[in-house]
Amino acid sequence: MHKQNGNFILVLLLSFNSALFAQHNIAPCDKDATKETKVLYNNLKRSSGKGYLFGHQDDLAYGVNWRYEKDRSDVKESCGDYPGLYGWDLGGIEKDGQETNLDSVPFDKMREYIKSAYKRGGVITITWHLNNPMTGGNAWDNKPGTVTSVLPNGAKHDLYKTWLDKVANFILTLRGDKNELIPILFRPYHELSGSWFWWGKNNCAPEEFKSLWQFTKKYLSDIKKCHNLIYVYNTGTEPKTKAAYMERYPGNDMADILSFDTYQGGEPSSVNNNDYINNAGVLLNIIDSAAAENNKLTAMAETGYEAIPYATWWTDVLQKALNGHHIAYVLVWRNHGYQEQTKRMHYYAPYKGQVSQNDFMKFYNSDKTYFEKDAAKEKLYRVH
Ligand code: BMA
Numbered sequence: 180m181h182k183q184n185g186n187f188i189l190v191l192l193l194s195f196n197s198a199l200f201a202q203h204n205i206a207p208c209d210k211d212a213t214k215e216t217k218v219l220y221n222n223l224k225r226s227s228g229k230g231y232l233f234g235h236q237d238d239l240a241y242g243v244n245w246r247y248e249k250d251r252s253d254v255k256e257s258c259g260d261y262p263g264l265y266g267w268d269l270g271g272i273e274k275d276g277q278e279t280n281l282d283s284v285p286f287d288k289m290r291e292y293i294k295s296a297y298k299r300g301g302v303i304t305i306t307w308h309l310n311n312p313m314t315g316g317n318a319w320d321n322k323p324g325t326v327t328s329v330l331p332n333g334a335k336h337d338l339y340k341t342w343l344d345k346v347a348n349f350i351l352t353l354r355g356d357k358n359e360l361i362p363i364l365f366r367p368y369h370e371l372s373g374s375w376f377w378w379g380k381n382n383c384a385p386e387e388f389k390s391l392w393q394f395t396k397k398y399l400s401d402i403k404k405c406h407n408l409i410y411v412y413n414t415g416t417e418p419k420t421k422a423a424y425m426e427r428y429p430g431n432d433m434a435d436i437l438s439f440d441t442y443q444g445g446e447p448s449s450v451n452n453n454d455y456i457n458n459a460g461v462l463l464n465i466i467d468s469a470a471a472e473n474n475k476l477t478a479m480a481e482t483g484y485e486a487i488p489y490a491t492w493w494t495d496v497l498q499k500a501l502n503g504h505h506i507a508y509v510l511v512w513r514n515h516g517y518q519e520q521t522k523r524m525h526y527y528a529p530y531k532g533q534v535s536q537n538d539f540m541k542f543y544n545s546d547k548t549y550f551e552k553d554a555a556k557e558k559l560y561r562v563h
Contacts (some may be wrong), residue, residue: 368413
């Protein structure tokens with residue numbers, strides 16, 4: 180009798196558990212993902228049917244005319260709300276004793292920003308512009324052979340593991356009030372179809388790239404127990420077919436979101452906005468189809484038009500490009516302000532008074548965009 184009761188309870192528990200996740204029938208590739216991570220992934224599947232989170236890189240750290248001022252955000256000052264998604268970069272964390280990332284954001288502050296955004300119901304995504312472990316140069320030091328050197332048996336494999344230890348140490352400090360790990364959309368080895376980073380297309384063979392990814396994912400999940408990561412596979416705009424897009428895909432047990440990065444460039448007087456829309460359209464169609472086949476989600480992981488010189492870029496270009504697709508999120512890059520190195524203004528979200536602010540308000544008010552208040556209403560970390 181006692182045993183039967185136990186069985187009955189077990190069956191009940193099992194059916195409750197499957198009912199929990201059956202609704203949208205999608206599970207992150209990390210089989211041991213935390214409850215919050217599984218729930219977020221399912222909820223992103225649900226929300227992506229209706230609209231997309233709007234994200235901004237380094238949003239809480241600095242803006243065009245300010246640095247490290249509590250609660251400030253150029254996005255908030257432009258539309259009255261924080262972004263629904265926050266992007267951060269761990270580049271530099273691999274170095275011993277390094278306290279700031281490659282764009283001078285202190286890791287201690289980054290952790291606090293991540294915790295505060297999570298508390299308000301926002302979502303977090305992290306990239307890693309890691310240095311070149313073979314040459315000691317930066318991520319753009321694209322010497323072929325670097326990937327080989329970090330794979331098992333490679334000369335830099337042990338060093339690479341110490342770098343992953345540092346990443347894991349940081350990831351494991353990202354916790355909510357109940358000490359639960361904060362789910363992170365983790366996008367390592369991004370823009371893999373270009374060749375400007377050492378892990379890029381011309382610098383390693385497809386199988387080497389896959390091994391790099393597979394080793395990294397397994398080390399972080401199985402050895403370091405970072406069970407709060409949702410893995411984002413990311414190319415540039417180079418692939419023109421699904422086969423080219425998937426050439427370096429590490430497998431369905433290794434990735435959760437299929438994404439690409441695309442930027443608009445050129446002077447506004449000569450630029451044809453349809454080029455951006457058409458090029459993005461090619462990639463959006465590819466990822467829609469690949470995601471449907473592999474039961475994954477999609478995203479436009481980085482985009483923007485530097486210094487947004489076109490006043491209605493948000494609704495005339497970006498929104499038109501995204502129309503009819505079901506991405507989970509779109510993120511625009513960081514608001515650095517004036518960049519000495521390039522002698523240009525370097526920002527991708529408007530700030531108060533910026534020429535595209537009114538149009539950004541329209542974009543904000545659209546049913547399709549989730550900024551933070553909408554993200555909070557969606558209760559992305561709760562079971563529905
Ligand atoms: C680039 C620029 C650089 C920055 C890098 C990593 O696109 O914004 O200034 O260092 O991203 O964030």
